Amino acid sequence: xxxxxxxxxxxxxxxxxxxxxxxxxxxxxxxxxxxxxxxxxxxxxxxxxxxxxxxxxxxxxxxxxxxxxxxxxxxxxxxxxxxxxxxxxxxxxxxxxxxxxxxxxxxxxxxxxxxxxxxxxxxxxxxxxxxxxxxxxxxxxxxxxxxxxxxxxxxxxxx
Amino acid sequence: xxxxxxxxxxxxxxxxxxxxxxxxxxxxxxxxxxxxxxxxxxxxxxxxxxxxxxxxxxxxxxxxxxxxxxxxxxxxxxxxxxxxxxxxxxxxxxxxxxxxxxxxxxxxxxxxxxxxxxxxxxxxxxxxxxxxxxxxxxxxxxxxxxxxxxxxxxxxxxxxxxxxxxxxxxxxxxxxxxxxxxxxxxxxxxxxxxxxxxxxxxxxxxxxxxxxxxxxxxxxxxxxxxxxxxxxxxxxxxxxxxxxxxxxxxxxxxxxxxxxxxxxxxxxxxxxxxxxxxxxxxxxxxxxxxxxxxxxxxxxxxxxxxxxxxxxxxxxxxxxxxxxxxxxxxxxxxxxxxxxxxxxxxxxxxxxxxxxxxxxxxxxxxxxxxxxxxxxxxxxxxxxxxxxxxxxxxxxxx
Numbered sequence: 001x002x003x004x005x006x007x008x009x010x011x012x013x014x015x016x017x018x019x020x021x022x023x024x025x026x027x028x029x030x031x032x033x034x035x036x037x038x039x040x041x042x043x044x045x046x047x048x049x050x051x052x053x054x055x056x057x058x059x060x061x062x063x064x065x066x067x068x069x070x071x072x073x074x075x076x077x078x079x080x081x082x083x084x085x086x087x088x089x090x091x092x093x094x095x096x097x098x099x100x101x102x103x104x105x106x107x108x109x110x111x112x113x114x115x116x117x118x119x120x121x122x123x124x125x126x127x128x129x130x131x132x133x134x135x136x137x138x139x140x141x142x143x144x145x146x147x148x149x150x151x152x153x154x155x156x157x158x159x
Numbered sequence: 160x161x162x163x164x165x166x167x168x169x170x171x172x173x174x175x176x177x178x179x180x181x182x183x184x185x186x187x188x189x190x191x192x193x194x195x196x197x198x199x200x201x202x203x204x205x206x207x208x209x210x211x212x213x214x215x216x217x218x219x220x221x222x223x224x225x226x227x228x229x230x231x232x233x234x235x236x237x238x239x240x241x242x243x244x245x246x247x248x249x250x251x252x253x254x255x256x257x258x259x260x261x262x263x264x265x266x267x268x269x270x271x272x273x274x275x276x277x278x279x280x281x282x283x284x285x286x287x288x289x290x291x292x293x294x295x296x297x298x299x300x301x302x303x304x305x306x307x308x309x310x311x312x313x314x315x316x317x318x319x320x321x322x323x324x325x326x327x328x329x330x331x332x333x334x335x336x337x338x339x340x341x342x343x344x345x346x347x348x349x350x351x352x353x354x355x356x357x358x359x360x361x362x363x364x365x366x367x368x369x370x371x372x373x374x375x376x377x378x379x380x381x382x383x384x385x386x387x388x389x390x391x392x393x394x395x396x397x398x399x400x401x402x403x404x405x406x407x408x409x410x411x412x413x414x415x416x417x418x419x420x421x422x423x424x425x426x427x428x429x430x431x432x433x434x435x436x437x438x439x440x441x442x443x444x445x446x447x448x449x450x451x452x453x454x455x456x457x458x459x460x461x462x463x464x465x466x467x468x469x470x471x472x473x474x475x476x477x478x479x480x481x482x483x484x485x486x487x488x489x490x491x492x493x494x495x496x497x498x499x500x501x502x503x504x505x506x507x508x509x510x511x512x513x514x515x516x517x518x519x520x521x522x523x524x525x526x527x528x529x530x531x532x533x534x535x536x537x538x539x540x541x542x543x544x545x546x547x548x549x550x551x552x553x554x555x556x557x
Contacts, residue, residue, distance in 0.1 A: 030488055030489070030490070031250050031251075031253060031488075031490065033250075033490070033491065035489075059377050059378075060377055060380060060382075060393075061380050062380065062382070062493070062500055062502060062519065063491070063502045063504065063517075063519035065504050065515075065517040065519070067489070067506045067514065067515045068515070069508075069514075079489070079491070079504065081491055081493075081502065081504075081519070085377065085391060085393050085398075088398055088399075090399060092491065111378060111380065112375075112378045112379050112527075113378060113379045113380025113381075113524065113527060114380075115527060116523065116524065116526075116527050117380070117524070120523075124214075137207075138206055138207065139206060139207040139210040139556055139557075140207060140210065141207070148212060148215055149214060149215055149515075151218075153215075155215060155216065155218070155219045
């Protein structure tokens with residue numbers, strides 16, 4: 001069992017609340033980890049603020065991943081794991097995208113490292129990242145049909 | 160197909176294809192290099208030649224079955240992968256692992272770190288033209304694999320760390336076995352250093368090569384020895400301790416040069432720290448005690464209980480036929496693998512199979528820095544840079 005290291009994460013929550021209360025759609029505390037659900041249109045602005053404000057300093061985007069909750073809508077749930085190296089904090093930003101319009105703002109302008117992480121999500125889930133400068137398939141061949149990590153894609157592959 | 164656009168006839172550049180079958184790409188990495196003479200103008204990595212869809216396969220296995228797949232992600236660090244996955248699932252289950260099992264886990268992953276760094280050292284020296292180092296490094300790695308075989312019955316794909324603890328009680332005589340290796344290891348590290356650290360060719364090939372400033376490395380999400388060689392002491396074992404690492408005394412080696420040579424120095428120093436950690440873990444591991452948690456319905460019951468208690472037999476049957484179902488939730492656990500932050504994200508929808516398993520592979524993320532490292536450098540330095548990023552293609556492509 002990992003230690004609840006992000007126990008000082010409520011500082012982050014309070015800070016974001018006073019910065020822009022609408023950026024906090026929901027705050028989930030789970031086993032010592034804090035997840036902040038951000039409305040899709042505020043994702044880029046919130047990420048930028050998290051990185052640049054001296055009280056937050058989330059300078060490392062550790063991971064970005066997607067969960068497909070098909071057939072629930074909005075089916076795609078994007079999770080961004082943020083780390084502040086100077087302040088020793090971790091937090092997760094989450095936003096949702098619908099199946100009809102799986103488009104989310106790219107976080108590349110904030111963290112350059114989002115590049116391949118978002119390309120991987122694009123490749124395997126078919127989510128389009130608005131503002132990504134090099135959105136190509138990364139693991140699968142370019143001519144591949146479909147998005148294998150979607151829940152409606154069969155495990156044994158398509159014929 | 161990844162291509163590089165060059166206007167033929169108008170520029171002096173040429174495109175060179177490196178890999179996917181090139182020996183110093185350590186697997187099946189393909190890099191397209193645009194060259195101006197011998198200088199690299201752009202480098203475009205092309206991945207996916209080893210993509211096996213492990214994350215998708217995990218969704219079709221029960222939580223316990225998926226452990227065997229995690230071994231195969233970073234095949235030089237199977238115990239570390241097991242640990243990241245198990246920590247994430249244990250977080251979902253809110254399961255406490257006995258201290259003794261945690262210390263054994265630490266001992267095993269630190270041995271794994273030494274073995275992984277040894278493979279890196281041997282192969283990287285081979286890339287640079289120093290053949291003998293590999294023979295020395297693999298000699299010691301063999302000893303570590305023998306230890307793993309005694310513990311888990313397997314040399315490489317150990318699946319030794321399980322949800323709630325370990326697969327087996329440590330074998331009889333494990334202390335002597337590990338102690339013999341650990342006592343000999345510092346002198347062996349001195350041997351490698353005698354061969355390389357002040358070697359003029361080694362320094363000539365590595366010093367000042369593959370430089371990137373710390374800010375850029377952080378922006379590119381680089382972690383592990385690559386970041387520590389740039390002076391940033393980011394190590395999950397210290398920053399966000401897991402598996403009782405907060406009880407251990409160890410240093411996080413850093414350098415400030417941020418070149419290939421600094422990355423080499425950091426890894427060598429890390430091996431020495433790992434030796435210290437294994438020693439401390441051995442002292443903490445008691446001879447008696449539990450090696451896995453007691454959690455009916457989740458952890459298989461002990462063999463003796465199954466023969467006397469009806470419930471134990473039922474649980475055993477249910478665990479192995481349908482698995483267990485954690486409450487809906489999502490957990491992310493990060494460990495420090497030999498290559499950097501290895502994260503595992505597991506989402507449960509309340510069924511016996513995970514809704515989503517995602518691995519944040521440090522090799523995959525760290526490789527993003529390659530084009531920036533080699534820009535403007537010589538062609539031969541590309542090999543040095545790929546080597547010191549220390550990629551494992553199984554993890555890059557998953």
